[in-house]
Amino acid sequence: MNVVIKKGCKLWNRRGEIALGQRFVRGKKSKRHCPITVLGMPDDDNIAMVVGEVPEQDDDDEAPLLVDAPELPRVPVTILSGYLGAGKTTLLNYILTQQHNKKVAVILNEFGEGSSIEKSLNVGHAGELYEEWLELRNGCLCCSVKDNGVKAIENLMKKRGKFDYILLETTGLADPGPIASLFWVDKQLESEVYLDGIITVLDSKYAQKNITEKRPDGQVNEAVRQVALADLLILNKTDLVDEAQLQFTTQLVRDINSSAPIINTQRCRVDLDKLLDLHAYDQFDSQGYETILEGRFEQGSPHLDQRVRTVTVEVWGSVTQKGLDTLAEVLLWERSLVTPSGEHPLIYRMKGLVSVVGEERRVMLQAVKELYEAEPVDAWPPSSPRSCKFIIIGENLDEGTIRQFLCSLITETSITLP
Amino acid sequence: MSANGVSSHVCETNGCGAEAKLQCPTCIKLGIQGSYFCSQSCFKGSWETHKVLHKKTRASNSGLSQYNPWPYYMFTGSLRPYPQSNKREVPPPIGRPDYADDPNGFPASEQKLRGTTSIKCLSDEEIEGMRVACKLAREVLDAGVNVAAAGVTTDEIDRVVHEAAVDRECYPSPLNYHGFPKSCCTSINEVICHGIPDMRPLQKGDICNIDVTVYHRDYHGDLNETLYIGEVSNTAKNLVKTTWECLQKSIEIVKPGVKYRDVGAVIQKHAHSQGFSVVRSYCGHGIHHLFHTAPSVPHYAKNKAVGIMKPGHSFTIEPMISEGTWKDEQWPDNWTAVTADGKLSAQFEETLLVTETGVEVLTRRREKSGQPYFMD
Numbered sequence A: 001m002n003v004v005i006k007k008g009c010k011l012w013n014r015r016g017e018i019a020l021g022q023r024f025v026r027g028k029k030s031k032r033h034c035p036i037t038v039l040g041m042p043d044d045d046n047i048a049m050v051v052g053e054v055p056e057q058d059d060d061d062e063a064p065l066l067v068d069a070p071e072l073p074r075v076p077v078t079i080l081s082g083y084l085g086a087g088k089t090t091l092l093n094y095i096l097t098q099q100h101n102k103k104v105a106v107i108l109n110e111f112g113e114g115s116s117i118e119k120s121l122n123v124g125h126a127g128e129l130y131e132e133w134l135e136l137r138n139g140c141l142c143c144s145v146k147d148n149g150v151k152a153i154e155n156l157m158k159k160r161g162k163f164d165y166i167l168l169e170t171t172g173l174a175d176p177g178p179i180a181s182l183f184w185v186d187k188q189l190e191s192e193v194y195l196d197g198i199i200t201v202l203d204s205k206y207a208q209k210n211i212t213e214k215r216p217d218g219q220v221n222e223a224v225r226q227v228a229l230a231d232l233l234i235l236n237k238t239d240l241v242d243e244a245q246l247q248f249t250t251q252l253v254r255d256i257n258s259s260a261p262i263i264n265t266q267r268c269r270v271d272l273d274k275l276l277d278l279h280a281y282d283q284f285d286s287q288g289y290e291t292i293l294e295g296r297f298e299q300g301s302p303h304l305d306q307r308v309r310t311v312t313v314e315v316w317g318s319v320t321q322k323g324l325d326t327l328a329e330v331l332l333w334e335r336s337l338v339t340p341s342g343e344h345p346l347i348y349r350m351k352g353l354v355s356v357v358g359e360e361r362r363v364m365l366q367a368v369k370e371l372y373e374a375e376p377v378d379a380w381p382p383s384s385p386r387s388c389k390f391i392i393i394g395e396n397l398d399e400g401t402i403r404q405f406l407c408s409l410i411t412e413t414s415i416t417l418p
Numbered sequence B: 001m002s003a004n005g006v007s008s009h010v011c012e013t014n015g016c017g018a019e020a021k022l023q024c025p026t027c028i029k030l031g032i033q034g035s036y037f038c039s040q041s042c043f044k045g046s047w048e049t050h051k052v053l054h055k056k057t058r059a060s061n062s063g064l065s066q067y068n069p070w071p072y073y074m075f076t077g078s079l080r081p082y083p084q085s086n087k088r089e090v091p092p093p094i095g096r097p098d099y100a101d102d103p104n105g106f107p108a109s110e111q112k113l114r115g116t117t118s119i120k121c122l123s124d125e126e127i128e129g130m131r132v133a134c135k136l137a138r139e140v141l142d143a144g145v146n147v148a149a150a151g152v153t154t155d156e157i158d159r160v161v162h163e164a165a166v167d168r169e170c171y172p173s174p175l176n177y178h179g180f181p182k183s184c185c186t187s188i189n190e191v192i193c194h195g196i197p198d199m200r201p202l203q204k205g206d207i208c209n210i211d212v213t214v215y216h217r218d219y220h221g222d223l224n225e226t227l228y229i230g231e232v233s234n235t236a237k238n239l240v241k242t243t244w245e246c247l248q249k250s251i252e253i254v255k256p257g258v259k260y261r262d263v264g265a266v267i268q269k270h271a272h273s274q275g276f277s278v279v280r281s282y283c284g285h286g287i288h289h290l291f292h293t294a295p296s297v298p299h300y301a302k303n304k305a306v307g308i309m310k311p312g313h314s315f316t317i318e319p320m321i322s323e324g325t326w327k328d329e330q331w332p333d334n335w336t337a338v339t340a341d342g343k344l345s346a347q348f349e350e351t352l353l354v355t356e357t358g359v360e361v362l363t364r365r366r367e368k369s370g371q372p373y374f375m376d
Helices: A088-097 A148-160 A176-183 A207-212 A222-228 A243-256 A286-296 A321-334 A399-409 B025-030 B040-045 B047-064 B108-112 B124-147 B154-167 B234-252 B260-273
Strands: A002-006 A023-025 A035-038 A049-053 A075-081 A103-107 A118-125 A128-135 A165-169 A193-203 A232-236 A262-264 A308-316 A346-354 A361-368 A371-379 A387-395 A410-412 B185-188 B191-193 B207-216 B219-228 B284-286 B293-297 B314-317 B320-322 B328-330 B337-339 B345-347 B350-354 B359-361
Touching (some): A118 A148, A128 A148, A148 A193, A176 A361, A193 A222, A207 A243, A232 A243, A243 A308, A286 A387, B040 B047, B124 B154, B124 B207, B154 B185, B207 B345, B219 B345, B234 B260, B234 B320, B234 B350, B260 B293
Parallel strands (some): A232 A262
Antiparallel strands (some): A002 A049, A118 A128, A308 A387, A346 A361, B185 B207, B191 B337
């Protein structure tokens, strides 16, 4: 039997945040002392109703007191990209065989094309290796929101228990963007996995060549895309190049992606801790942002004519919710801005912290290709003026054009500035 | 017959014979006719003998579902699968989509566009093609609805739908799509969607959704409605009505400039206001030459759907609203989606076209001022 209970009504034992699945007991004043499980959430525009389920029969015994529904930890998925031979497989094998007390699952060669029914998954746990199988069910591909691969992983975890981490290797020339989109699942779906970030592995010896190679059709090449979308960059095989080459390559990579930290490795020996918990899609790294700004003023870089660059923009003031949506739509969907050189910016990745009119908390914007999400995160630090700042990685970016557009959307500015 | 023309009943209890206006609820549920009693106390008195009737009916109902294809599976509700009939054929001259003849039902044309978010704007000619296909889809659904009643198997509905489609030079789109075995989807009670028609007779008190899609001259038209089978519970009535209203409300906001993302907010708001939940795993979809394509239209709020409506876009909205939890599960047949708690779920769907000024409901019902069948 469903019961509709109004939030704030004295029937609740406890006020405040309610989570799905939490169990409550009707208040002491009520005669019927029975447990209620929260099945639905109130809407944001203050329709204050929570659906509770009351069991058919009254319990004879005293109903148990409040029980907090335990928060189910979600499993991070890291996408590993990089050219063939850069060292991805070495890295993965290294991770799998390492002595650590984490249960790590590795999926080689992503899910590929076509309609394969099964996909193998390698698991490393405390130095032991074994293989599992993912069942990619074919039915119901049509109108289901979650990708087959995501569902297959969830099903496997239901049967075999959760992994601590999942690493997904993409094929050499793949653009990691679409794969990342599959795992960047709407929070409402309460998936057991979440996208932690994209790691790109580069071969120090060949990175420069790969990055600067021009495609016959004039399009941006895959190596550049893989660097641009990375949340962490691994420059591998540093023992095979000299200092000057390493510096050059590092700067080249920096120019494309100023946001992701770079780790130099040999034979991909790197601590698991550095690779995991990137939280690239659910946290805005303010510290990292400052680092980028500082980096701007460093020595001039060998500005090879790179179409893909990182741009930072910060503007004082606040935008409306609608303004924020417009920003995302114009930049990511319509792509209608025009730079002075007559081109349209094409954004691969965008991260921002935005001040929204009427919202007390900072709003974090995350975007990859055309998918974007804006969520309030934490309160504005006291005495910090409201501003909107963005890190944008993409093609044909012109800071001035983007700044101008952003300014046009600002509707409120703080009166007091430091 | 009594004076005012209403038949009166006599109490079942042996030796009673008083006028009976009360009925056994279990009998209603099981579809057993004529279990009338004059009072609760009388009913209790003959309960021991009466309940045997239930047992017998249940046993004979399950006669066909001694058929238990998945002995290890824990069903979430009381519905069980029944045997299916053989695959139906579509005679040659009718145009077939690419997946019809693929051994796995694989839609190559859809796979090519998998992952793209760009939405096709139909030309005038294509719009006309869609209009025709959708009108025929509605006629085919009409035919299916007309035979749906207690005692009729969902397989029979499927046969009628299949033949109605063929009669109109249409290929029933679900047939062999990713290997789907039948020509329409029949979803009863706790089944959310993609129920496979089988030999189970509909029972009084069931709610049944019939989902019809047809492919006519290279265009697909997709729609579905939930029906009452006999008298249904008040909860069921409220659920079905709310679901239909969710669809209507979401159609009202469709016009150029609206984001596909916003459809879900409207649906969720209304569903929650009635204490129901919105199924999240399945969404509306673009439809024209392809059965399912961009855009993806989730029915829940706060989603990342990409795209803004423009004139010439054609897509479906098909909210699935559940009595209890929004979570779903899948039967081992890899198709039937059921509510995780076994409670009821209803659905309605229309194919829509965005026009210069608003929306055209391509699959709308042409008679009875477009009201849904459950209101008839």
